[in-house]
Amino acid sequence: MKQRKGAVKKIQLVNAPNNPGSGPASAQGCFPHLGLISLGTVIRQNYPDIELEILDGSISHLEEILQKLDADIVGISVLTTTYENGLAIAYQAKERGSLVLLGNDHASRFAQTILKYRPFVDGIFVGDHTEFPFLGLIRYLHEGKGSLEAIPGLWYRDRGEIKENSVETYAKDQLPIPDRSLVDHTPYINKFNALFGNIHGYMATNTLMNIASGCIKKNSRCAYCDIYSLDLFTVSPQRAWKEIRCLYEQGFDWIWEVCDDFATFATTRTRDKPSFIEQLVASKPQEDTPRLFVYSRAQEINENIVDLYKKLNVAKVNIGMESGDDLMLVSLNKSNPHGNEDNLRAARLLADAGIQIHVSYVLGAVGETEENLENTYLLAQELVNIGNTTSMDPSVLLPLPGAPVWRLLYDVDYARKEAAKYNIEVRDITQFRSYLHTDLVDTSGLAEKWVDTFCKVDYASIEHYSKRINQLITQVGGVPGDFGVSHFGNKHL
Ligand code: B12
Numbered sequence: 001m002k003q004r005k006g007a008v009k010k011i012q013l014v015n016a017p018n019n020p021g022s023g024p025a026s027a028q029g030c031f032p033h034l035g036l037i038s039l040g041t042v043i044r045q046n047y048p049d050i051e052l053e054i055l056d057g058s059i060s061h062l063e064e065i066l067q068k069l070d071a072d073i074v075g076i077s078v079l080t081t082t083y084e085n086g087l088a089i090a091y092q093a094k095e096r097g098s099l100v101l102l103g104n105d106h107a108s109r110f111a112q113t114i115l116k117y118r119p120f121v122d123g124i125f126v127g128d129h130t131e132f133p134f135l136g137l138i139r140y141l142h143e144g145k146g147s148l149e150a151i152p153g154l155w156y157r158d159r160g161e162i163k164e165n166s167v168e169t170y171a172k173d174q175l176p177i178p179d180r181s182l183v184d185h186t187p188y189i190n191k192f193n194a195l196f197g198n199i200h201g202y203m204a205t206n207t208l209m210n211i212a213s214g215c216i217k218k219n220s221r222c223a224y225c226d227i228y229s230l231d232l233f234t235v236s237p238q239r240a241w242k243e244i245r246c247l248y249e250q251g252f253d254w255i256w257e258v259c260d261d262f263a264t265f266a267t268t269r270t271r272d273k274p275s276f277i278e279q280l281v282a283s284k285p286q287e288d289t290p291r292l293f294v295y296s297r298a299q300e301i302n303e304n305i306v307d308l309y310k311k312l313n314v315a316k317v318n319i320g321m322e323s324g325d326d327l328m329l330v331s332l333n334k335s336n337p338h339g340n341e342d343n344l345r346a347a348r349l350l351a352d353a354g355i356q357i358h359v360s361y362v363l364g365a366v367g368e369t370e371e372n373l374e375n376t377y378l379l380a381q382e383l384v385n386i387g388n389t390t391s392m393d394p395s396v397l398l399p400l401p402g403a404p405v406w407r408l409l410y411d412v413d414y415a416r417k418e419a420a421k422y423n424i425e426v427r428d429i430t431q432f433r434s435y436l437h438t439d440l441v442d443t444s445g446l447a448e449k450w451v452d453t454f455c456k457v458d459y460a461s462i463e464h465y466s467k468r469i470n471q472l473i474t475q476v477g478g479v480p481g482d483f484g485v486s487h488f489g490n491k492h493l
Contacts, residue, residue, distance in 0.1 A: 001099060001122050001141065001148060001156060004072060008142040010051040012071035012098075013040055016078050016086035017057025021444070026358065026391040026481030029059045030192040031208045031256060032183040035104065036077060038210075041179040042131040047138060052182070059187050062088060069093045073141070075134070077104040080226075080400055080441055087118065087440070094120035099141070103130055105228045109401045110439040111155045115162045117439065123156040127167040128213070128229050131175055172210070173235045177243045180207055180250065192254075195479050199390040200315075200356065204254035204291065207247060211240040212276065215261040216268065217297075222320070223332045224362050226400035227260055234265060237279040244289060253290045254315070262294035266305050281311045291315035293358075299336045301346035306353045316356040316390065319346060323361065324379025325372040331365040331422060333404065340379060344386075351388040359389055360481075361469065363462045364397035364447070366408070367422020368455040373465045380469045384476055393481035394469040396447045396462045408454065410436055419454055426453060 015033040018024065036054050044052055055065050062085050074093035078086035083106045090100045103125040107114065111124040125133055129152075136151040148156060152168035185207060193203045211234060218230035234240075247255060259265070265276040274282065293316045296305070301317070309317070323329050326339030336342040350357055361376055376394075383389045399405045408415040409432035419426045431453065435446050448459045455462075470480030 001137075003144050004099075004141050005144050006142065008047075008050055008072045008138060010053070010071040011043060011073045011075065011138075012053045012055060012069065012093075014055045014065060014069075014074060014076045014089055015057050016076055016082040016089060017060070017062050017065070018082055019084040019443070022081050023482030026195070026393050026479040027192075028481075030188055030195065030206065031058075032056060032180075032185065032188055033058070033077060034178060034208050034210055034258065036075075037180060037182050038175060038178045039075065039103075039131055039134055040182045041176050042135050043138065044179065044182065045176055046135055047142070050138075050142070054183050056183070057082065057085060059191075065089060066092045069096055069098065071098055073101065073138070074098040075101045075103060078102055078106045079104060080106045080109075080398075081443055082106075084440060090118065091120050099123075101125065101134075101137075103134075105226070105402075106439075108228050109226070111164070112162060113437070113439040115155060115157055123154055126153045126155055126164075127169075129153065129167065129169045132170060133168075169231070169233075171235075172233065173239050177246055178209075180247070180252070185252075196390060199476075199478050205252050206254040206256065207252045208256040208258055209243055209247065210258050211235045211243065212257070212259040212262065212265050214259070214264065215297075216264040217261070217335065220333065220335065221404055222322070222334055223365065223405045224397050224399070224403050226402035226406075228402065230260060232264065232268065234276045237276065237283045240280060241283060241285060245285060248288070248290050254293070255290050256293040258295075260295055261297055261300075263296035263300035263305055266308055267300070277308050277312070281308055284311065289313050293318065295320075296346075297334075298346040299334075299338070299342040301342075301349055303349065306349050306355070309355060310353055314355060316358060317346075317350055318358045318360075319343075320360050320362075321346075321379065323363075323365065323372065323376050324382075325375035327422075328365045328368060328372045328376070331367050332362060340375070343379060344382060347383055347386045347388065351386050356388045356390050357383075358391045358393075359383060360393040361395070362397050363394060363465055364451050364455055366405075366418055366454045367424055368451075368457055368462075370457055370461060373457060373461060377465055377468055377472075380472050384472050384478075389473065389478060391479035391481060392469055392473045394466040395482055396459070396466070397450060398443055398447050399450055400441075405450075415454075422456075424454060424456065429453065 013036040076086050093100050101123045107124045108126045133152045139145045154165045192206045214232035215230045269275045292314045295318045321343040324340045329336050412429050416426045451459045
């Protein structure tokens, strides 16, 4: 990466659009990319003279983004279900002479392979603490300060060798409040209210934040969970309210806190100090505060947490219920002490408190049968009867690197042992070999082979139940969704 002293005039941060054929999540296009906003805020504060542009593929088509590429540095956010398009953007940006950098979960998981096989990618920022390292690279390129090897989490090629700088985490309190004005929120707010206004029963001015992250199940992940880091962290309650108040003063009255399991921070106490959420409630300002949308695991929802959520003005909870079948909940390692009863109890407790829910499902766990799928459909039906569900994201299980199920694709003894628990006989797993050493995963092809090998139903049945579950929520004016698996089809590659 050659220095460009004083020559970095423009930086573009790009969120890659979903791969062709990849179905949208229910909230697709309703929220900007907070990670890129956070990166942009740090750049803008330190280099106000460098032009900065954020392009978001969740609201703009690939063609549009490709035409707009003209910066000295192009940073691209890639997920496994957006990577194919991410590569097309990287290729085009390099053709235009830009320095090309990647980040986010897929780049972090496949960094080695990407740098080996994709010469048009110059570097990758690994992990979830990239704002200050990214700034360090601009300092190096634009001012000739520091060195590449001193930039934490940066992986790059140096004379044909791949350099892997170790990640350094930092307290997110050190970061400036992400500047939401870096992105025009109008298209997101319009789509949000168009999709959710009726089922919510109110119009909102929405955005997202990240005052905590991680999950209490970090050492015993759910079978399909590949989220890059589940380490627990929070900003201070004071910092949290400072950001929430700042957003409210900017007119935002509905905020999605994207922490993977907010309820973890209701019960996690260090020494005998109140939990983070108890401290948040205790330090809540007198004046009105925006509605909040938070993630929680079903089995954590109890009277105490519902009471805390009411006090924090939580209007909706995002619950990964995943299955309505007790055996499949075990197969997915959801750790529900009372199986599907925990799902129903959570929905009823929140409904009684006037709190709505979004529910996601994972269909295709090891051992999945027609009867198991029917129990998940019956759960969805019961949730519609309870009446506080606004949207659903049923999706096929997509094994991803970093998720516990990935081991079943390359360790045949482990695969046979796990499958035998559900009376599934696994003769062979060589059909997965082509997925193990590539950075470009044919997600639909992989999902189909997974179901054929580890389930007692075929892929068509999974798709059939996904459709039936989405019909259920659509019939009551709710919003359907998907995880986004798709076949290859991008003509730009
Ligand atoms: C909020 C969110 C959304 C929102 C907002 C959009 C967005 N792209 O962020 C919406 C609802 C729109 C969304 C949509 C989708 N999502 Co989503 N989403 C999340 C969620 C819950 C939080 C992300 C977040 O805001 N984190 C907080 C911010 C501050 O961090 P960050 O975004 O991770 O960015 C940091 C680093 O990753 C890094 N970084 C990120 N990008 C870049 C780029 C560069 C150049 C650099 C240097 C660094 C960098 O720096 C940032 C700050 O340090 C994550 C779960 C999670 N824990 O990550 C799932 C997640 C990322 N989503 C996921 C998926 C699959 C999708 C969809 C494909 C679903 C679908 N079918 O449509 C779409 C993709 C849309 C798109 N094209 O982006 C998966 C990705 C799995 C994978 N391995 O690919 C996740 C992990 C959820 C899961 N359960 O698995 N999503």
